[in-house]
Amino acid sequence: MDIYAYITRDHRRVAGLMNDLMSIRLPAIRQTLFDQIVDELTLHNDSEERTFYAALEHATQTQAMNDKLEHAEHEHHEIKALLHVLKRLSIGSEEWMEKFGELKFAVEHHVAEEESTVFDKAKMVLSPLDAHRLALSMEALKQQIRQDQPVAVG
Numbered sequence: 001m002d003i004y005a006y007i008t009r010d011h012r013r014v015a016g017l018m019n020d021l022m023s024i025r026l027p028a029i030r031q032t033l034f035d036q037i038v039d040e041l042t043l044h045n046d047s048e049e050r051t052f053y054a055a056l057e058h059a060t061q062t063q064a065m066n067d068k069l070e071h072a073e074h075e076h077h078e079i080k081a082l083l084h085v086l087k088r089l090s091i092g093s094e095e096w097m098e099k100f101g102e103l104k105f106a107v108e109h110h111v112a113e114e115e116s117t118v119f120d121k122a123k124m125v126l127s128p129l130d131a132h133r134l135a136l137s138m139e140a141l142k143q144q145i146r147q148d149q150p151v152a153v154g
Contacts, residue, residue: 002131003052004119006138010044011111018104027092034091034100038083041107043142045076051138052122059125068118075110082106 021033089096
């Protein structure tokens with residue numbers, strides 16, 4: 001599996017969780033799904049920036065690529081900020097659902113841009129072997145981050 005398929009798989013997993021959450025009314029189940037979404041997005045964004053984006057920054061020094069990566073990282077920060085807001089709101093409230101809709105839109109927008117323009121530009125500078133190695137690196141980093149996280153007791 002190359003980095004493009006790996007990242008796309010992550011994107012589809014989060015989209016599925018978000019769609020599931022939108023169809024659920026019970027706050028306890030919503031909370032479980034939201035916790036999974038937070039974990040998946042946080043892990044994905046961190047590992048993606050440290051592997052895929054870092055490799056692209058190293059592989060090319062063009063302003064166009066730097067601009068794309070800055071934009072993608074800015075979108076990651078927007079997503080993180082929305083997650084922070086959502087954590088502070090009551091999951092059963094109308095305000096929470098409105099903010100979640102904003103998060104869903106932000107994630108979908110980011111995914112659409114990344115899977116088109118960023119992937120297209122990356123394929124011009126990364127070899128197939130590099131793309132395969134990056135998928136392995138991203139998975140290894142995710143595993144390391146998971147191991148380093150404290151286990152929640154509750």
